[in-house]
Amino acid sequence: EAQVTQNPRYLITVTGKKLTVTCSQNMNHEYMSWYRQDPGLGLRQIYYSMNVEVTDKGDVPEGYKVSRKEKRNFPLILESPSPNQTSLYFCASSLASLNEQFFGPGTRLTVL
């Protein structure tokens, strides 16, 4: 089954404790991205990757890092999480940046 998976689905952590949210897709997509969703703000892009070893900042990259060592995986790293990073995070993939996006199920992160 074609899908995008994220782990964990729910995470409660404390300020400053490094964490990684994994994202994996099995559709051989070149383009992957991370979004955060906050009430009333829609989805805002954090980082995106056009292909392996090619990543770039989206609209709200501060406080986040990503890597793309393999085509299928695109982890999101929060080196020192803060409460303002409490949000619902989505990973998405597509054949190309302007094509239809396939979304993962989301990761609800709470930073205390």
Add this chain to the structure above:
Amino acid sequence: SQQGEEDPQALSIQEGENATMNCSYKTSINNLQWYRQNSGRGLVHLILIRSNEREKHSGRLRVTLDTSKKSSSLLITASRAADTASYFCATASFSGGYNKLIFGAGTRLAVHP
């Protein structure tokens, strides 16, 4: 800044009625996409309409695009309780030197049995 802005923010209708949601945007686009999101879940792609297309259908969904008015509408006919969800438009364009897909804040649709 947001490219696509949906209207209304919330819509409440009875089963069997039609639901219309609108999306306005500011700059030229390559295509416009509509997505559905059930509460707390990932977005699901519904329809993509290209800038040179005016109308597209998919089952009970009808999407129109008016590039002169920079607006799009999503019509759901004969709505069902299962259509209750948030609906987002996303504009795909070349902006600031790279391709960009920007989502609006969404329309929350409630369909009552």
